[in-house]
Amino acid sequence: MIKKLLFFILFIIYFTSSTKLIVYCNDISGRNDNNNNNNNTDNNNKIIKCNTYVDSSSNSTFGCGTLNFPCSTIYSAIQSCDTSYQEITITIVPGTYYINTTTFGIITNKTINIINNDTTTTTPPPSSSSSSSKNLKQIETDLASSDSTSSTQPFVLSNKVIIDLTDAIDSFINIKPSKASDLTTIYILGITFKNGNQSSGSVILNQGSWVDITIDQSSFINNVANQVGGSFAMISGIGNSGGGSGAINSTLTLINSSFINTTTTLNRISKLAPSSSSGGIIYSNSTTSITINECRFFNNSGGNGGIGYIWSGYLLMNNSSIDGSDCTPAFFFNSISGMGTGSPLFLVSNTTFSNATGGVGFVVFGDYSTTTFRQCTFSDNVNTTPLLLSNSFSNVLVDQCLFLNNNNSKSTLPNSAGAIHIIDSSLTIESSVFINNRAAIGGAIQINGSLPDQYVKIYNSIFDANNATEIGGSIYSQEGQLYLYSCQFLNNEAVAGSSVYCLNSNINFSNMTFSNNTDSSIPTPNGIGCGSGKVCSIQGDQQFQNSCSYDYQPGKPSLLTPGEVAAIVICVIIGAAIIATILILIVRKISRKRNGYSKIVNG
Numbered sequence: 162m163i164k165k166l167l168f169f170i171l172f173i174i175y176f177t178s179s180t181k182l183i184v185y186c187n188d189i190s191g192r193n194d195n196n197n198n199n200n201n202t203d204n205n206n207k208i209i210k211c212n213t214y215v216d217s218s219s220n221s222t223f224g225c226g227t228l229n230f231p232c233s234t235i236y237s238a239i240q241s242c243d244t245s246y247q248e249i250t251i252t253i254v255p256g257t258y259y260i261n262t263t264t265f266g267i268i269t270n271k272t273i274n275i276i277n278n279d280t281t282t283t284t285p286p287p288s289s290s291s292s293s294s295k296n297l298k299q300i301e302t303d304l305a306s307s308d309s310t311s312s313t314q315p316f317v318l319s320n321k322v323i324i325d326l327t328d329a330i331d332s333f334i335n336i337k338p339s340k341a342s343d344l345t346t347i348y349i350l351g352i353t354f355k356n357g358n359q360s361s362g363s364v365i366l367n368q369g370s371w372v373d374i375t376i377d378q379s380s381f382i383n384n385v386a387n388q389v390g391g392s393f394a395m396i397s398g399i400g401n402s403g404g405g406s407g408a409i410n411s412t413l414t415l416i417n418s419s420f421i422n423t424t425t426t427l428n429r430i431s432k433l434a435p436s437s438s439s440g441g442i443i444y445s446n447s448t449t450s451i452t453i454n455e456c457r458f459f460n461n462s463g464g465n466g467g468i469g470y471i472w473s474g475y476l477l478m479n480n481s482s483i484d485g486s487d488c489t490p491a492f493f494f495n496s497i498s499g500m501g502t503g504s505p506l507f508l509v510s511n512t513t514f515s516n517a518t519g520g521v522g523f524v525v526f527g528d529y530s531t532t533t534f535r536q537c538t539f540s541d542n543v544n545t546t547p548l549l550l551s552n553s554f555s556n557v558l559v560d561q562c563l564f565l566n567n568n569n570s571k572s573t574l575p576n577s578a579g580a581i582h583i584i585d586s587s588l589t590i591e592s593s594v595f596i597n598n599r600a601a602i603g604g605a606i607q608i609n610g611s612l613p614d615q616y617v618k619i620y621n622s623i624f625d626a627n628n629a630t631e632i633g634g635s636i637y638s639q640e641g642q643l644y645l646y647s648c649q650f651l652n653n654e655a656v657a658g659s660s661v662y663c664l665n666s667n668i669n670f671s672n673m674t675f676s677n678n679t680d681s682s683i684p685t686p687n688g689i690g691c692g693s694g695k696v697c698s699i700q701g702d703q704q705f706q707n708s709c710s711y712d713y714q715p716g717k718p719s720l721l722t723p724g725e726v727a728a729i730v731i732c733v734i735i736g737a738a739i740i741a742t743i744l745i746l747i748v749r750k751i752s753r754k755r756n757g758y759s760k761i762v763n764g
């Protein structure tokens with residue numbers, strides 16, 4: 162019963178809204194311009210190419226499609242091309258375009274370019290003076306003094322092409338391969354997509370084709386899905402069956418783009434019921450390699466939404482920020498569980514995760530992947546544990562990262578840490594700084610169990626002014642194997658174990674500095690507390706071996722055992738898997754219907 166309750170609590174939904182406007186654009190290098198003939202064949206390659214033009218101020222939907230005589234709608238521009246086109250380039254004049262008919266239909270093995278015609282009068286992205294080089298001491302002094310983590314303003318495009326999907330009847334682009342070798346290439350430059358609302362992938366749905374998708378300087382505003390992937394759904398299928406045969410080289414590349422105001426609210430029976438949507442913006446169930454560079458995610462929300470759900474795939478995220486996410490998880494959910502591929506890589510660098518309220522932030526779950534966070538910042542997250550590693554045999558590295566002002570002391574989740582929560586997982590932390598993080602237990606880090614050969618190793622890092630309202634001001638370790646080398650614990654506070662609280666764990670301290678750590682129950686020299694009646698082994702430097710205070714005994718430990726915590730997490734995962742399965746069935750059904758529909762149209 163209690164477990165069930167906790168399970169539901171996991172899904173408690175928060176609603177917020179705040180403001181921020183965005184968008185962007187730059188130069189494009191000429192792609193097939195100067196060609197007003199919308200029906201031509203490249204003689205060398207025998208590729209049938211079509212260049213077509215759209216202008217909302219035009220009044221033509223027939224016989225149109227040239228630069229001088231554009232069509233008024235995207236649909237009529239596509240219709241102006243011979244249906245056997247292999248490559249289509251749609252150039253769109255700034256304006257708002259409402260989609261209420263089919264667009265491309267279900268496509269495969271084609272190249273689609275969608276270009277904002279106005280590439281000259283855009284304001285370049287402002288050069289950000291963001292703090293990036295990570296000298297530990299510098300971070301400490303710079304950031305502790307002033308909270309100057311001002312978010313980089315996203316790009317602003319003065320002349321927007323807005324595609325409003327409110328009344329769309331399908332994903333804007335719906336790809337379904339007929340053969341494993343089909344390759345669909347998509348390039349989108351300078352387009353804003355808003356208000357999409359399909360079952361999956363409101364902007365792009367890939368049902369398993371080999372794809373090469375690049376989105377540049379575009380905006381995605383409030384595109385939702387009631388199943389998976391509000392904007393992009395990359396699901397497994399014949400071409401890409403999650404690590405098996407076929408197109409395993411699919412790419413989804415997002416550059417200089419913004420993702421704003423996505424509110425995933427569908428399929429919520431009540432606030433306590435799990436939502437059946439996953440991947441508020443991006444979902445991948447295929448081996449797609451996802452690259453996110455110079456992107457901004459603002460004010461997105463939704464229960465069980467997450468910015469990205471990556472059941473299988475690769476993630477390279479660089480120079481980006483996720484701000485104000487009220488999703489669960491707030492950021493990403495990464496897993497390759499059951500997909501059986503080699504060693505996927507999740508590499509996140511120079512990225513800021515801030516102001517989240519979803520309960521958990523970035524979740525790493527599942528087997529044998531490699532996940533690295535380098536020079537990332539996790540700041541100002543509220544009632545949320547920014548990074549959760551759960552039941553993972555992943556090789557996770559946190560390198561030169563900053564965890565600042567995360568306040569998780571009122572978390573609704575059990576045993577939720579202020580910065581990083583580790584359940585039966587391994588982690589290495591190097592040259593990182595934890596300042597002013599809060600939780601009830603484990604102000605910065607909480608370890609909840611470890612299997613044989615699972616270790617938490619922390620090198621050359623600083624824990625400053627972290628606070629637990631109960632125990633483990635900086636670190637709480639229950640049944641953990643913890644190694645601390647050359648770390649500094651300064652100004653931390655808790656009732657007991659203001660630096661480190663040890664329960665049934667092995668802890669090894671080498672070359673440590675402890676200063677001004679305050680245990681409000683019984684003062685201890687270094688702020689190291691141990692649970693009484695439990696075996697706590699402190700090794701390493703001689704001076705710390707006898708420094709554990711066993712004096713403080715917490716009242717009834719309201720802690721869940723690692724097994725119980727794992728059970729809760731697994732319930733969540735299984736729930737999501739069931740939903741995903743249902744989705745596949747629905748997607749199949751829909752595609753069948755759509756196939757029928759397009760036959761009628763073509764006939």
Ligand SMILES: *[C@@H]1O[C@H](CO)[C@@H](O)[C@H](O)[C@H]1NC(C)=O
Pocket residue numbers: 178179180181182183382421422460
């Ligand atoms: C996002 O939502 C806020 C509040 O509803 C609104 O003021 C703002 O204009 C929206 N931003 C965009 C880009 O739609």
Ligand SMILES: *[C@@H]1O[C@H](CO)[C@@H](O)[C@H](O)[C@H]1NC(C)=O
Pocket residue numbers: 200201209243245
């Ligand atoms: C367009 O291409 C089709 C075949 O692909 C051809 O039959 C037709 O004549 C072409 N039209 C023009 C205007 O070139």
Ligand SMILES: *[C@@H]1O[C@H](CO)[C@@H](O)[C@H](O)[C@H]1NC(C)=O
Pocket residue numbers: 218219220221
């Ligand atoms: C609209 O159509 C009329 C004729 O039907 C034409 O004279 C006029 O130039 C068109 N306007 C635009 C903006 O294309």
Ligand SMILES: *[C@@H]1O[C@H](CO)[C@@H](O)[C@H](O)[C@H]1NC(C)=O
Pocket residue numbers: 259261262
């Ligand atoms: C699509 O919208 C246009 C105007 O924006 C309207 O004239 C047309 O009837 C609509 N079509 C459908 C199928 O709803």
Ligand SMILES: *[C@@H]1O[C@H](CO)[C@@H](O)[C@H](O)[C@H]1NC(C)=O
Pocket residue numbers: 208247270340342343344
């Ligand atoms: C896919 O398209 C390419 C050219 O775009 C063509 O050479 C190839 O034959 C097509 N494959 C299929 C299965 O139609």
Ligand SMILES: *[C@@H]1O[C@H](CO)[C@@H](O)[C@H](O)[C@H]1NC(C)=O
Pocket residue numbers: 216254278279
């Ligand atoms: C579209 O772009 C072309 C080439 O840059 C330019 O000549 C033309 O004026 C643009 N059309 C509109 C309506 O802005």
Ligand SMILES: *[C@@H]1O[C@H](CO)[C@@H](O)[C@H](O)[C@H]1NC(C)=O
Pocket residue numbers: 179310311312484513515516540541
């Ligand atoms: C977090 O939100 C606050 C207020 O909503 C804002 O001032 C701050 O800039 C945000 N932090 C980041 C890193 O965006």
Ligand SMILES: *[C@@H]1O[C@H](CO)[C@@H](O)[C@H](O)[C@H]1NC(C)=O
Pocket residue numbers: 409410
């Ligand atoms: C897929 O990528 C691998 C290495 O990146 C390459 O060797 C292989 O040729 C690629 N396959 C296709 C079909 O492009």
Ligand SMILES: *[C@@H]1O[C@H](CO)[C@@H](O)[C@H](O)[C@H]1NC(C)=O
Pocket residue numbers: 289290291293294313455479480481511
């Ligand atoms: C980090 O990201 C910011 C914002 O995208 C960028 O301006 C800065 O140059 C990046 N720093 C490094 C070292 O790449």
Ligand SMILES: *[C@@H]1O[C@H](CO)[C@@H](O)[C@H](O)[C@H]1NC(C)=O
Pocket residue numbers: 628629630654
């Ligand atoms: C740390 O937490 C305790 C207990 O909630 C609180 O009394 C104390 O003021 C906090 N310390 C700081 C520096 O906020």
Ligand SMILES: *[C@@H]1O[C@H](CO)[C@@H](O)[C@H](O)[C@H]1NC(C)=O
Pocket residue numbers: 647648649672673674
């Ligand atoms: C010991 O830790 C300090 C930082 O607290 C570091 O500067 C020093 O290099 C470390 N010494 C060794 C031998 O690792």
Ligand SMILES: *[C@@H]1O[C@H](CO)[C@@H](O)[C@H](O)[C@H]1NC(C)=O
Pocket residue numbers: 389396397403446472499738741742744745
């Ligand atoms: C994703 O892949 C897993 C494992 O192959 C499968 O169980 C699940 O049904 C798939 N879901 C979707 C939406 O493709």
